[in-house]
Amino acid sequence: MEHLHQSFTVQYNYNIFFTxxxxxxxxxxxxxxxxxxxxxxxVKKILFVIDEGVANAHKDLxxxxxxxxxxxxxxxxxxxxxxxxxxxxxxxxxxYFDQVLEAINLHGIDRHSFVAAxxxxxLLDMVGYAATxxxxxxxxxxxxxxxxxxxxxxVGVKNGINYFNKKNFLGTFSPPVAVFNDEVFLSTLxxxxxxxxxxxxxKVALIKDREFFEWLEVNAIALANRDPAAMNYQIWRCAxxxxxxxxxxxxxxxxxxxxxxxxxxxxxxxxxxTNFEVRHGEAVAMGIAxxxxxxxxxxxxxxxxxxxxxxxxxxxxxxxxxxxxxxIEGNSPILQGLEEFREHLGGELxxxxxxxxxxxxxxxxxxxxxxxxxxxxxxxxxxxxxH
Amino acid sequence: MEHLHQSFTVQYNYNIFFTxxxxxxxxxxxxxxxxxxxxxxxVKKILFVIDEGVANAHKDLxxxxxxxxxxxxxxxxxxxxxxxxxxxxxxxxxxYFDQVLEAINLHGIDRHSFVAAxxxxxLLDMVGYAATxxxxxxxxxxxxxxxxxxxxxxVGVKNGINYFNKKNFLGTFSPPVAVFNDEVFLSTLxxxxxxxxxxxxxKVALIKDREFFEWLEVNAIALANRDPAAMNYQIWRCAxxxxxxxxxxxxxxxxxxxxxxxxxxxxxxxxxxTNFEVRHGEAVAMGIAxxxxxxxxxxxxxxxxxxxxxxxxxxxxxxxxxxxxxxIEGNSPILQGLEEFREHLGGELxxxxxxxxxxxxxxxxxxxxxxxxxxxxxxxxxxxxxH
Numbered sequence: 001m002e003h004l005h006q007s008f009t010v011q012y013n014y015n016i017f018f019t020x021x022x023x024x025x026x027x028x029x030x031x032x033x034x035x036x037x038x039x040x041x042x043v044k045k046i047l048f049v050i051d052e053g054v055a056n057a058h059k060d061l062x063x064x065x066x067x068x069x070x071x072x073x074x075x076x077x078x079x080x081x082x083x084x085x086x087x088x089x090x091x092x093x094x095x096y097f098d099q100v101l102e103a104i105n106l107h108g109i110d111r112h113s114f115v116a117a118x119x120x121x122x123l124l125d126m127v128g129y130a131a132t133x134x135x136x137x138x139x140x141x142x143x144x145x146x147x148x149x150x151x152x153x154x155v156g157v158k159n160g161i162n163y164f165n166k167k168n169f170l171g172t173f174s175p176p177v178a179v180f181n182d183e184v185f186l187s188t189l190x191x192x193x194x195x196x197x198x199x200x201x202x203k204v205a206l207i208k209d210r211e212f213f214e215w216l217e218v219n220a221i222a223l224a225n226r227d228p229a230a231m232n233y234q235i236w237r238c239a240x241x242x243x244x245x246x247x248x249x250x251x252x253x254x255x256x257x258x259x260x261x262x263x264x265x266x267x268x269x270x271x272x273x274t275n276f277e278v279r280h281g282e283a284v285a286m287g288i289a290x291x292x293x294x295x296x297x298x299x300x301x302x303x304x305x306x307x308x309x310x311x312x313x314x315x316x317x318x319x320x321x322x323x324x325x326x327x328i329e330g331n332s333p334i335l336q337g338l339e340e341f342r343e344h345l346g347g348e349l350x351x352x353x354x355x356x357x358x359x360x361x362x363x364x365x366x367x368x369x370x371x372x373x374x375x376x377x378x379x380x381x382x383x384x385x386x387h
Numbered sequence: 388m389e390h391l392h393q394s395f396t397v398q399y400n401y402n403i404f405f406t407x408x409x410x411x412x413x414x415x416x417x418x419x420x421x422x423x424x425x426x427x428x429x430v431k432k433i434l435f436v437i438d439e440g441v442a443n444a445h446k447d448l449x450x451x452x453x454x455x456x457x458x459x460x461x462x463x464x465x466x467x468x469x470x471x472x473x474x475x476x477x478x479x480x481x482x483y484f485d486q487v488l489e490a491i492n493l494h495g496i497d498r499h500s501f502v503a504a505x506x507x508x509x510l511l512d513m514v515g516y517a518a519t520x521x522x523x524x525x526x527x528x529x530x531x532x533x534x535x536x537x538x539x540x541x542v543g544v545k546n547g548i549n550y551f552n553k554k555n556f557l558g559t560f561s562p563p564v565a566v567f568n569d570e571v572f573l574s575t576l577x578x579x580x581x582x583x584x585x586x587x588x589x590k591v592a593l594i595k596d597r598e599f600f601e602w603l604e605v606n607a608i609a610l611a612n613r614d615p616a617a618m619n620y621q622i623w624r625c626a627x628x629x630x631x632x633x634x635x636x637x638x639x640x641x642x643x644x645x646x647x648x649x650x651x652x653x654x655x656x657x658x659x660x661t662n663f664e665v666r667h668g669e670a671v672a673m674g675i676a677x678x679x680x681x682x683x684x685x686x687x688x689x690x691x692x693x694x695x696x697x698x699x700x701x702x703x704x705x706x707x708x709x710x711x712x713x714x715i716e717g718n719s720p721i722l723q724g725l726e727e728f729r730e731h732l733g734g735e736l737x738x739x740x741x742x743x744x745x746x747x748x749x750x751x752x753x754x755x756x757x758x759x760x761x762x763x764x765x766x767x768x769x770x771x772x773x774h
Contacts, residue, residue, distance in 0.1 A: 004403040004623070006542075006562070006630045008638050009396045016391040038642075042735065105551045110731075111640075133520065136547065136558045137639070155393075160523065164492045171523045172559060175393070240391055247395045252524070253498075254397075255425070344497070348429065 012251070016155050016179040016239055018232070022143065023064040031072035033178055034114065037139070041112040046141075047078045047103055049127045051086035051119025054145045057188035061118075075114075078107045086123045088276050091161045091168075100130035109138055114177070116141040118185075121153040121280075125171070128159030132174040139177040145185035147197025147231070148281055151238035155179050157251055167268070173252035181239070183232055194226060195317050196281025199263075201238040202288055202312060207262045208241050210358025217308065220315040262352040262360055263288035266325055269337030273324050285318035286325060286378075293374040295354040298367070305357050310378075320378045327372035334375070338366055399638070403542050403566040403626055405619070409530065410451040418459035420565055421501065424526070428499040433528075434465045434490055436514045438473035438506025441532045444575035448505075462501075465494045473510045475663050478548045478555075487517035496525055501564070503528040505572075508540040508667075512558070515546030519561040526564040532572035534584025534618070535668055538625035542566050544638055554655070560639035568626070570619055581618075582704050583668030585610060586650075588625040589675055589699060594649045595628050597745025604695065607702040649739040649747055650675035653712055656724030660711050672705035673712060673765075680761040682741040685754070692744050697765075707765045714759035721762070725753055 019029055034044060048065060055061060062081055069077035082103055090096045100115070109115060115138050117127035124142050131140035144154030160171020186194065198216075205213035215237075216223075222230040245260050253259065267287035270278055278286075289310055296306035313320060325334055342349040352360045406416050421431060435452060442448060449468055456464035469490055477483045487502070496502060502525050504514035511529050518527035531541030547558020573581065585603075592600035602624075603610075609617040632647050640646065654674035657665055665673075676697055683693035700707060712721055729736040739747045 002405055002623075004405075004542075004627055004630060005400070006403065006634060007398070007400045008634045009398050010639055010641075011394070011396050013392070013394045016393065018389055101550070101557075105553070105556070108730075129520075133557045133559060135556065136545065136560055155391075158523065163488070166492070169492065169522065170488075170520045172520060173523055236389075236391070243391060243393045247393060251395050252397055343495070348427075 012157075012175045014175050014178050016181060016243065018181050018183075018236060020183050022180050022182045022184075023061070023068045025068060025071050028072075030180060031068075031075065034072075034075040037177060038112060043076065043112075044074075045076045045078055045107065045109055045113040047082070047107055047109050047113070047115050049082045049084055049100055049103075049115065049117045049119075049123070051117075051123040051145060052083050053086045054119055054185060055083045058185070078103070078109070080107070084123065084126075086120045088122050088162070090126050091122050094161065094163075097126055097130050097161055100127055101134055104130070104134045104138065109134070111135050111138055114139050114141055116143060118143040118145055119149075120144070120146045121149040124149055124154050125159045125168070126161050128174065128176065129161055129171050132159060132172050137174065140174075142176045142179045143185075144179065144181060146189060146193055147186060147195075147235065148193075148200060149197075150181045150186070151197055151235045152200040152242055154181075155239045155243055157246060167272075181235060183228060186228075186231060191226075191317075192279060192282070194231075195224070196279045198223060198234060198316055199281040199284040199288065199318065200242075201234050202309070202316075203262050203264075203284060204238055204241045204245075204260055206288065206292075206309065206354060206357060207260070207352060207360035208245070208358065209237075210356070212237055212241070213312075213357050217312055220312055224315065224317050258350060258352070258362065262354075263291050265341045265351060266290055266334055266337055269333060269340070270322055270324055273333055274322075278322060282318060283322075285313050285316075286321050289313055289320045289378055290325060290371075290374055291351070292354060293377055294366075294370055297370050297374055297377075298353070300361070301354050301356060305354075308357065320381065321375065323379075326375045326379060327368060334371070335368060399544075399562045401562055401565050403568060403630065405568050405570075405623060407570050409567055409569045409571075410448070410455045412455060412458050415459075417567065418455070418462065421459075421462040424564060425499060430463065430499075431461075432463045432465060432494065432496055432500040434469070434494055434496050434500070434502050436469045436471055436487055436490075436502065436504045436506075436510070438504075438510040438532060439470050440473045441506055441572060442470045445572070465490070465496070467494070471506075471510065473507045475509050475549075477509050477513050481548065481550075484513055484517050484548055487514055488521055491517070491521045491525065496521070498522050498525055501526050501528055503530060505530040505532055506536075507531070507533045508536040511536055511541050512546045512555075513548050515561065515563065516548055516558050519546060519559050524561065527561075529563045529566045530572075531566065531568060533576060533580055534573060534582075534622065535580075535587060536584070537568045537573070538584055538622040539587040539629055541568075542626045542630055543633060554659075562638075568622060570615060573618060574615075578613075578704075579666060579669070581613060582611070583666045585621065585703055586668040586671040586675065586705065587629075588621050589696070589703075590649050590651075590671060591625055591628045591632075591647055593675065593679075593696065593741060593744060594647070594739060594747035595632070595745065596624075597743070599624055599628070600699075600744050604699055607699055611702065611704050645737060645739070645749065649741075650678050652728045652738055653677055653721055653724055656720060656727070657709055657711055660720055661709075665709065669705060670709075672700050672703075673708050676700055676707045676765055677712060677758075677761055678738070679741060680764055681753075681757055684757050684761055684764075685740065687748070688741050688743060692741075695744065707768065708762065710766075713762045713766060714755060721758070722755060 115131040131138045144150045157175045160168035163169035219230045267283035270283045292309045502518040518525045531537045544562045547555035550556035606617045654670035657670045679696045682688045
């Protein structure tokens with residue numbers, strides 16, 4: 001029978017800017033961006049939502065923003081700046097999502113105006129989701145405040161909140177109009193948070209970019225010692241690899257393209273089992289260690305290469321594994337996590353393993369015995385067995 | 388300072404199928420579509436959500452669907468078919484949105500599975516929104532059951548629910564994976580609903596397609612007398628014009644492209660003022676009459692052309708105007724509606740007026756005196772004054 005065919009493409013563009021002291025009155029970067037986007041629009045408002053952790057660490061941020069927009073007044077700052085808790089709780093309780101929607105409604109933020117979020121990945125996810133669904137999409141700006149969000153989640157296209165106790169049950173694929181990575185926010189991070197995000201750099205280097213992996217080896221001590229120049233380069237290169245992956249594959253995951261999730265299947269389960277006491281990056285470092293040793297034991301990479309990965313993880317100050325990642329007889333949460341991951345993918349399991357330092361392959365089967373052996377090796381902090 | 392640039396395009400494709408008796412066991416159309424989309428996926432589920440009005444008018448629909456999927460069992464039907472009220476209330480109260488999310492969660496509908504909605508535009512909007520945000524986008528199928536949704540809203544890319552008493556405050560631009568226009572659902576519509584949707588055909592013909600306008604003139608009596616063949620052609624051509632407009636312009640309205648909303652600015656206000664007792668299509672017919680007479684009085688079209696439009700609207704059985712559309716001294720709701728429309732657009736007013744039968748132009752100013760005169764002319768059912 002006859003039908004009509006609809007077909008069109010939508011173009012998405014945005015920049016990730018790298019700066020220092022975004023709200024210093026001399027720094028025109030943000031104001032110039034706001035003015036130049038759709039210059040024909042006469043009234044543009046901007047609503048800020050700030051992570052409480054950032055607000056506490058930067059007590060004068062509120063005043064800085066107000067001073068900044070008093071100078072650059074072409075964009076109309078909503079004086080009522082929202083401060084909202086950060087961390088996973090902001091995605092678990094819909095009252096925060098509602099709070100952002102209420103502010104959008106109260107202040108008449110329309111599709112030509114902006115919602116800017118300053119904070120860690122969880123806050124950015126929640127605010128991005130609220131901005132995307134309000135009026136079918138208000139322009140949103142991400143100002144990530146952690147290593148993890150500056151080099152990975154904050155520069156991507158996903159947002160979401162948790163619902164029915166399920167991570168990101170509600171959300172969309174929706175690019176921001178811009179990302180501003182400000183190094184000033186990194187200076188006040190705890191050592192754990194400073195380190196944690198680097199796990200995503202190890203991940204992407206291992207499956208995409210051997211040269212970057214070697215750079216991480218050379219700079220591991222500098223990174224662990226909080227050298228700002230090393231951190232800035234790490235963030236820039238990691239962000240670059242992430243956005244290139246999004247661009248080259250299937251940005252909104254409509255087909256079967258896989259996200260960059262090497263080492264993540266066990267990490268997700270571990271975060272959940274520890275009620276997020278193990279941070280995402282810490283769990284990912286353990287997940288990378290596990291899948292790296294598995295890659296060696298299953299004959300994909302040499303013991304020497306696996307050893308280099310383990311050594312890098314240790315030099316950066318990460319723990320290698322966790323008791324809950326062990327495979328034990330009977331009810332192993334990690335094997336259950338594997339099964340949940342299979343379900344999440346819609347039937348067929350797909351896990352990335354290493355075939356070298358800088359290259360990976362997708363496999364559809366994980367051998368429980370090899371996994372048990374890999375976890376045990378890490379647990380014993382034992383040297384990698386020569387394959 | 389340095390920055391990274393992200394740029395990518397996303398391709399959207401879907402078909403609008405025209406059929407009769409979609410769930411007849413001999414009709415393979417739906418099953419073939421479901422099986423052929425991403426054939427590598429092993430388990431695909433389908434959850435149905437049905438408009439109560441449709442369920443009441445088609446008592447055996449539930450059984451038909453179950454019989455259909457018992458035969459075409461490659462796709463796993465969720466046996467618990469949701470029946471939900473239709474009409475604007477389904478967008479006003481979030482309990483219905485939650486009900487769809489709960490079913491998606493309970494039955495483990497993932498991104499490879501389908502949510503199919505059968506109903507009028509309001510139900511399709513609500514279900515489309517729920518499907519789009521669950522798991523960052525479950526594939527959704529629209530089966531519009533009214534003239535209005537088959538020829539206009541159901542074939543487009545928007546969804547949404549009302550929030551804070553504002554129409555479509557929450558929603559997204561998100562194309563369905565397919566639309567199935569089944570003529571069987573039209574046969575049970577009331578005369579009001581049968582007629583109402585034809586207003587969108589007049590609208591799109593007037594600004595895009597003179598030949599279609601002339602076809603509507605020739606077939607007005609057949610349409611008013613519920614001739615199925617005339618209705619099928621009207622729906623096919625109107626849907627075609629709508630999807631071509633979406634394709635050619637700016638599908639997700641990221642720039643300043645205007646939707647096809649000739650005659651709509653006053654219609655929205657009237658629907659709201661009458662608490663939706665005046666149906667959308669009825670209000671649009673009055674809005675078209677108003678903007679057509681305005682187009683004549685402001686020197687854009689001849690009185691003869693305006694007369695042809697008014698005559699067509701009357702032949703189809705529509706009312707020409709409503710007391711609330713009159714401009715009176717002091718507090719005119721219609722002038723307030725104009726101001727709200729300006730705010731909704733973000734500062735600059737843009738209204739489409741006719742420059743001929745089949746062509747329009749955008750204007751940024753409406754003269755209150757001319758508007759008053761146009762409304763009065765329609766109110767008096769007077770003949771159009773020769774310009």
